[in-house]
Amino acid sequence: MNKIVDKEFFSENVVRLEIEAPRIAKARRAGHFVIVKVGKNGERIPLTIASANPEKGTITLVVQRVGVSSRRLAELNIGDEITDLVGPLGQATHIENFGTVLACGGGVGVAPLLPIVEAMKKAGNKVITVIAARTKDLIILEDQIKQYSDELIVMTDDGTYGEKGLVTDAMEKVLQREKVDLSVVIGPAIMMKFASLTTEKYEVPTYASLNTIMVDGTGMCGACRITVGGKTKFVCVDGPEFDAHKVDFDEMLLRLNGYKEIEKEAEQNYLH
Ligand code: FES
The missing domain is CATH 3.40.50.80 (Nucleotide-binding domain of ferredoxin-NADP reductase (FNR) module)
Structure with a gap:
């Protein structure tokens, strides 16, 4: 279980969640994402990791309420836990000095x-x-x-x-x-x-x-x-x-x- 440690509304339907996930925070690189599930039978939703704080052991996700699953996630509050959080997934972004x-x-x-x-x-x-x-x-x-x-x-x-x-x-x-x-x-x-x-x-x-x-x-x-x-x-x-x-x-x-x-x-x- 991963606990929500901070929450901020950017607008009525867009929320920032800071979540405890120390191993993901350490391993993630730009471009990686996680899959999140809220509730035992919840739908699995992919979300790119917006930022991470390896010292604090947290990652930040930005969620837009567009359907049932994203609403459920956005309704969670500080102290609540996310049922499942898997990652980091995918290939990291190819970063170099392009110009x-x-x-x-x-x-x-x-x-x-x-x-x-x-x-x-x-x-x-x-x-x-x-x-x-x-x-x-x-x-x-x-x-x-x-x-x-x-x-x-x-x-x-x-x-x-x-x-x-x-x-x-x-x-x-x-x-x-x-x-x-x-x-x-x-x-x-x-x-x-x-x-x-x-x-x-x-x-x-x-x-x-x-x-x-x-x-x-x-x-x-x-x-x-x-x-x-x-x-x-x-x-x-x-x-x-x-x-x-x-x-x-x-x-x-x-x-x-x-x-x-x-x-x-x-x-x-x-x-x-
Ligand atoms: Fe199943 Fe990519 S989510 S193959």
Whole structure:
């Protein structure tokens, strides 16, 4: 059992949880994730480790309430324990001094972007970061991201904060202005699809960190399978990061949307 030692709401639906997990805190590297289960029969949800404190023995997860399982997790309070927490899972991000890195995060995707921005900066890169959300209240971790960014651009769809527009608008501006050596994009699948098309135009190598449905997290169930460069890959063991220009985002979107109705129904039952 892993105890929650701190909790903070970034907005009504986005919460930061600091959880006791000493061995994971020591072993994790940027890009790793954990699978969390709340309750004996709870669903298993993958969450990227946003940060870790090896001295304190804790990891930080950022959870967005989007369905029953994430609601259950977000409702836990300081002192509560998480039924199951497994990790660190997946392949760590490939970090080196590439030169100029354009890091882009949409919505709650900014949380998994944070450790990558930090590691890229520490490796000597010039880091230009774009964070984006629908509206001001959904912008998260701005100060933490700023700390490791040479330049930070904030975008909101409705213009209530930062610049008005999409993540791709800011990306275009940067890519037209200067040479970028690598881009990293994390966010909703649809955002990653268009971010990837944008960098492809400028021939900038791009990683996307994928957030598929997962069950076992060990490459056995196939729930997380995607197609990359015409080959089947498992996000949990081969990823979560892949060459964005080779990912079949349309297939991924189709598979993600396949459970939408069941998820909606489960949430309605949970709330009433
Ligand atoms: Fe089962 Fe990846 S979650 S194979």
